[in-house]
Amino acid sequence: MSENLLVIxxxxxxxxxxxxxxxxxxxxxxSEQIKCSLSVAVLGSITPKALNELAEYGADxxxxxxxxxxxxxxxxxxxxxxSAIITQENPLLVLLNSSFAGKELSATLAARVRAAVATxxxxxxxxxxxxxxxxxxxxxxISAKIELYGKPVIAAMQTSSLSxxxxxxxxxxxxxxxxxxxxxxxxxxxxxxxxxxxxxxxRAVVSGGRGVGGSDFSVLEQLAExxxxxxxxxxxxxxxxxxxxxxxIGQTGITVSxxxxxxxxxxxxxxxxxxxxxxxxxxxxxxxxxxxxxxxxDYGIKGDLFEIIPxxxxxxxxxxx
Ligand code: FAD
Numbered sequence: 254m255s256e257n258l259l260v261i262x263x264x265x266x267x268x269x270x271x272x273x274x275x276x277x278x279x280x281x282x283x284s285e286q287i288k289c290s291l292s293v294a295v296l297g298s299i300t301p302k303a304l305n306e307l308a309e310y311g312a313d314x315x316x317x318x319x320x321x322x323x324x325x326x327x328x329x330x331x332x333x334x335x336s337a338i339i340t341q342e343n344p345l346l347v348l349l350n351s352s353f354a355g356k357e358l359s360a361t362l363a364a365r366v367r368a369a370v371a372t373x374x375x376x377x378x379x380x381x382x383x384x385x386x387x388x389x390x391x392x393x394x395i396s397a398k399i400e401l402y403g404k405p406v407i408a409a410m411q412t413s414s415l416s417x418x419x420x421x422x423x424x425x426x427x428x429x430x431x432x433x434x435x436x437x438x439x440x441x442x443x444x445x446x447x448x449x450x451x452x453x454x455x456r457a458v459v460s461g462g463r464g465v466g467g468s469d470f471s472v473l474e475q476l477a478e479x480x481x482x483x484x485x486x487x488x489x490x491x492x493x494x495x496x497x498x499x500x501x502i503g504q505t506g507i508t509v510s511x512x513x514x515x516x517x518x519x520x521x522x523x524x525x526x527x528x529x530x531x532x533x534x535x536x537x538x539x540x541x542x543x544x545x546x547x548x549x550x551d552y553g554i555k556g557d558l559f560e561i562i563p564x565x566x567x568x569x570x571x572x573x574x
Contacts, residue, residue: 255289256287256289256290256344256345257284257289257290257291257292257313257314257342257343257344257345258280258283258284258287258289258290258291258292258344258345258346258347258348259291259292259293259294259338259339259342259344259346259347259348259405260273260276260277260280260291260292260293260294260312260347260348260349261276261293261294261335261347261348261349261350261355261358262276262293262294262295262296262307263350263352263354263355264295264297264299264303267300267303268303269299269303269306269307270350270451270454271412271417271451271454272350272352272410272412272453272454273293273307273350274310274417275410275412275415275416275417276348276349276350276410276412276415277291277293277307277310277311277312278310278311278415278416278417278418278420279348279377279410279415280293280311280346280348281310281311281312281418281420281422282418283346283377283379284311284313286379287345287379289345290313290314291311291312291313291314291422292312292313292314292315292316292342292344293307293312293314293315293316294316294318294335294338295307295315295316295317295318296318296320296323296331296334296335297318297319297320297321297323297324297325298319298321299317301426304317304426305424305426307424308421308422308423308424309419309420309421309424310417310418310419310420311418311420311421311422312422312424313422313423313424313425314423314424314425314427315424315426315427316338316342316427316429317426317427317428317429318334318338318428318429318430318431318433319428320334320431320433322433322434322435322436323433326354327436327438328354328357328358328361328438329361329434329436329437329438330433330434330435330436331354331358332358332361332362332365333433333434334431334433335358335362336362336365336366337431338429338431339362339366339368339405340366341429343404343405344404344405345384345404345405345406346377346384346405346406346407346408347359347362347405347406347407347408348377348408348410349407349408349409349410350409350410350412350453351372351373351374351409351410351411351412351453351507351508352453352507353499353507355372355409356372356373356409358409359372359407359408359409360372362407363407366405367403368403368404368405368406368407369401369402369403369406369407370401370406370407370408370409371386371388371399371401371406371407371408371409372388372409373388373389373409373411373508374386374387374388374408374409374410374411375387375388375389375410375411375414375510375531377408377410380400382400382402383400383401383402383403383406384400384401384406384408385398385399385400386398386399386400386401386408388411389508389527389530389531392504392523392524392526392527393508393526393527393528393529393530393531394523411508411510411531412453412454413453413454413455413456413509413510413511413531414510414531449483450481450482450483451483452483452484452485452499452500452502452507452509453507453508453509454483455477455481455482455483455509455511456481456482456511456512456513457477457480457481457482457483457511457512457513457514457515458477458482458483458484458502458509458511458513458514458515458532459473459474459476459477459480459482459483459484459485459515459517459562460473460484460485460486460487460502460514460515460516460517460519461473461484461485461486461487461490461495461496461517461518461519461558462486462487462489462490462516462517462518462519462520462525463487463489463490463493463518463519464517464518464519464539464540464558465490465495465517465518465558466518467495468493468494468495468496470484470486470495470496472558472559472562472563472566473517473562475562475563475566476515476562476565476566476569479566479569479570479573480513480569482511482513484496484500485500485501485502485509486500486501486502487501487502487503487519487522487525488501488503488505488506488524488525491506502525502528502529503522503524503525503526503527503528503529504523504524504525504527504528505524506528507528508527508528508529508530508531509528509529509531509532510529510530510531510532510533511533512532512533512534513532513533513534513536514529514532514534514535514536515535515536515537515538516529516535516536516537516538516539516546516550517538517539517558517562518538518539518540518558519537519539519546520539520541520544520545520546521537521544521545521546521548521549521550522545526549534551534552535549535550535551535552536550536551536552536553536554537549537550537552537553537554538553538554538556538558538561538562539553539554539555539558540555540556540557540558541555542555
């Protein structure tokens, strides 16, 4: 087992993200097929208990770089540290989450270690020469299979559609001493409401666009809460300052693939649709019957979102009890 695969873990408040377990499960399945080992890189401080859990999901080796400068994601510091790990480990494949940070990291790491890279990957398969990646392309107009060669290949995965499978392996913890540089960026700490389901992981997403008409997204939030989901937004809502940038869905935002996507007051531009093509069921609520979103939706409701959403929420709440 001289070859290996490397997963880059994400953690917050001493807990690994669901995406980390999904990436490990995918990595484990691939490592069984290729007959190689699976390592996971963990940056920053984390409890031994949380670290040991990684072995339950197939990690043979847990590479830990403990430095307080790594407790918060900063692009240049993470790129420096992870490229040092990749150079040392020499993996066939690096798997990371296709989140905002993950997409940025996959690009900077690829440039640093001169690797082939793909983001928003739905599935990865080993081929004779490299790895075959399934992903949407050209604003989600086509579903493509591309093959990447070289060592390593870097794949930022669309984790919401990946399953979690437990599989115990050795989980040997190896602490690496890498000299971590100071960042060149100014760090602004944003408080996250950890109670909320991350948008990229939510099975139901309620999104608002310009049609919401202001920063009061409370009707959408109530519907999302009833569905145990999360709230997203179109770029118009982000540009207007109604929602944080991390909520933007689409070509220049994040891609989501929930079971249910409800677009409220969103016209359905190709750039927005690019971020929702993997959704299982799309429902559109729009007062303009000619809005392009209706041609992309499985179900369309013509009308004012402020009348429709509260009714929908009430009905769904009543069904829950
Ligand atoms: P609009 O197009 O203005 O639509 C608002 C809709 O709300 C209308 O259909 C209207 O009928 C409806 N409405 C109004 N009031 C109500 C009401 N009370 N009830 C129900 N319906 C109502 N956009 C993204 O979303 N994500 C991206 O990642 C993205 N990337 C881009 C990248 C580039 C390079 C470019 C050029 C553009 C990008 N855009 C992106 C912008 C995109 O082109 C659209 O401008 C944007 O998606 C429109 O947002 P919207 O649908 O909220 O607004």
